Amino acid sequence: MAAPNRADRTYGNWRKPRSPGLGKLGLLGTMILLGGLVAVVLSMMFAGLIAAGVVALVLAVVLTPLLIQDRHGRTALQAATARIAWWRGRSAGQHLYRSGPLGVVPRGTHRLPGLLAASRVVDAHDSYGRPFALIVLPQVGHYTVVFECGADGASLVDQDQIDTWVAYWAQWLSALSFEPGLVAASVTVETAxxxxxxxxxxxxxxxxxxxxxxxxxxxxxxxxxxxxxxxxVSTRVALTYAAAPRPGAKKRSQEEMAREIGARLPGLARNLAMTGAGTARALSAAQLSEAVRVAYDPAAQALLEDSHAAGEQLDWNDAGPAATQEAWDHLVHDSGVSITWAMSEAPRGEVLSNVMTGLVAPHQDISRKRVTFLYRPYDPGTAATLVERDRKDARFRITNNNAAARDTVAVAAADQSAREEAKGAGLIRFAMLVTATVRSKEELPAAAAAIDTLAPPARVQLRRVYGAQASAFAAALPLGIVLPDHLQVPALVREAM
Incomplete structure (x- = not known):
């Protein structure tokens, strides 16, 4: 008998939350507009037409940077702020880093630069007594454990099995919302x-x-x-926990965090195996140090493999680069030059399970490629509030007669998200970073062209992280950096823009 025809399973309905507002303005811009109009009326009543015209001109100057947006959704205000911050950092010499005996690092070590400068690694044991490494970022109180996965791959695998893996992966991500103290997770696929x-x-x-x-x-x-x-091809999964289980709560000590995380590792690793990730094992401090060192110094890969075979281990204090120099659009680090892109828009329509195959696969024009998926789960209570608020905001945008077709589709997507959350689905913020590393600056144009070619089949829109290449490079490593927690602008202000 002939096998029945089966429809290919598709995935989609990713939504980028938007702040409620008028037109292209968010909540902050709308409040400025309304407040400015009130100021114009009051100026006309008490100071005359000329004063009202001056206030209106000032209001237009303030709102114009918020109305001008590029194809990635960045406003002129954000672009100007990034350029000014880059100029200030470059004037202060923050784009340069030197370590080792002739560097600025104490004791002549090769510590990691930038956001990872204060990081340290401690040894811990899980509930089965197996050792693992715990990365500590004291400035934000985060603790990260990294799994090395032997992913099975989708070659010569039935589509039914792939769909089952995707379903278990969705369940694994949804279960992260119930992990006490977990703030972020990441999946890094590196090819070399x-x-x-x-x-x-x-x-x-x-x-x-x-x-x-x-x-x-x-x-x-x-x-x-x-x-x-x-x-x-290496696949690593990083889980980041906060020392404070909730805002305002007392921070737990390093021993308490190591004990609690170690008790949860066996269950998390066992559930990962059902997602097609294969056998997952927590990395040791030496393995993490070697992975980071090779990322910053690709030429050291052969030397580290030989020393590892001889029983020698690399210390975390020597895992960093000897020198880095950040430019506006790339990063020079030891024996490599890298460019990092960030996802500015997820696929709009429905996609198949193999949509990312080309982007994560090795490429002949890129010596070392790293694709990192970043996840930040919401707890169930916050998720319910957000989907309902997003649903109301989407409906607010179609109340006028000039509503765009995209706004109408957004309402249907918001309604579907609310229904799925009510049935028990999790709500997760996600992003993606792509890093391409080559041996010299002359190879950068070919690597950039390769990423520009691979992004459209993956149905994602990538934007080069101008002015923040060093931070983006570090965030793409499986070390648990949660970028929003390192920004100086409050989250409430960022979301209102």
């Missing part, structure tokens, strides 16, 4: 050329001296030819 050192050590270590000459010759040819053109 395989140097063949591990294969060489494996073959040499298991080669029988008495083996036939033909067998030895075949193995030698495999060792020399197999790594050519192959890629090494």
């Amino acid at each position: 050329p395989d140097l063949g050192h591990r294969l060489n050590r494996e073959v040499r270590g298991n080669l029988d001296p008495g083996a036939p000459a033909l067998a030895k010759k075949v193995l030698e040819q495999i060792v020399h030819k197999y790594p050519a053109g192959s890629a090494q």
